[in-house]
Amino acid sequence: MKKEFSKILVPHDGSEIADKALQEAVKFAELFQSELLLLYVVDDRFSPPSALLSFIKGRSLRQAKEELIHVLRTGAENMLKDRVEGIKQKKIPAKIEISVGSPATDIVRVAKHEDVDMIIIGSTSKKGSKSITLLGSVSRSVSEIAHCPVMLVH
8 A cells, every 4th residue: 555645746946935835745754754846847838038139149048948948847857966965965755847837737647647746836826917826826726636635935
């Protein structure tokens, strides 16, 4: 029988709220002897800003986008490795994964593929009309479509 919360996915974008979610995930990992999987999703649905177009001389927009994605992947990998180093000092097994795609969709895809038991994700909230609090779009989408429990950290 699989133990409860043996693998926890922590999507991380380098933000303070993602670090806060990671701190909560570490607490769970210590309590349940879980493995942590830190995931960064490079959102590929963007177009380079017009200010950057002058730097792509001689390359197609697609080539420039691929180069930018490569730079973002490298930065994300360095950031996640830094976070994992601190986690491993606490004797918690952890690994990283970087994917390119739509953040909410890729988070759920990785969660399913890796058979995680829980997702712990940072969530920004925005005030709507008449003080209705709205969840950040990625965390909201993940919480709606994930196959496993999702803990939102504010």
